[in-house]
Amino acid sequence: MTAPLFLLDPGGLDAATAGGTVVLDGAEGRHAVRVRRIVAGELVDVADGAGVLARCRVRQVVSPREQPALELDVLELLRVPEPSPRFVLVQALAKGGRDDLAVEAATELGVDEVVPWQAARCVVVWRGARGDKARASWVATVRAAAKQSRRARVPAVAPVASSPALTERVSRAALAVVLHEEATTPLAGLALPAEGDVLVVVGPEGGIAPAELAELTAAGAVAARLGEPVLRSSTAGPAALAVLSAAARWR
16 A cells, blocks of 8 residues: 655745655644554655655654644655646536536546636636635645645646636647537547647536637637547546546556
8 A cells, every 4th residue: 555645835845855854744744643543653655746755754753732743754755747748627617516526536637737617608606705715625625636646746726717718728738628529539539749738628517608619629629529428527527637648647
């Protein structure tokens, strides 16, 4: 079984060195001590979410009532490079928490960035404090899923994008794919670029509006399909990422 991973804030391992020590405290330290019941001698991994990973052995458990922590000996310090190309999931906002499910699974499957999309047919609207709270939920979901799947890099969560903003980003992408049930081009047959952003665009439950599809394809996006079944918005993106990862990363 792989060692459990605990996440520090970006920069939290800047001063770490192989042979040195790191203290895991705060919420992660409390979780390690109180929930995971980590003890001295166990192996754990600590990452800063930005690609720095420390493989450690627990020297001692510091467990005062208020602030339990682990003192760790750093056995090895690794820097995990950012993948190339980058996989970006553009997920239309969905009701019932389906977009959260999509973001969680996409993180486990290796997505590098998620972009919430306020598509024309979205029932859910992110605006003001409600929008801030919803985006914060995505950030928390991504972080938890990255930790669960032992990822040294936590995917970025972009600000919510309007359709014009998405069209502009599509024009700059190395490859942009719009998943569409009426497309004739299979996703599995697309050639992937060696670098740059690969966008996977997933529409809302009501489908992508014809005008939006036309604008996205005019900007350079390719309409593609996964297969015969019509997938929910919560599963289409992760399924597409699995196809892309099988072609480019899972070798």
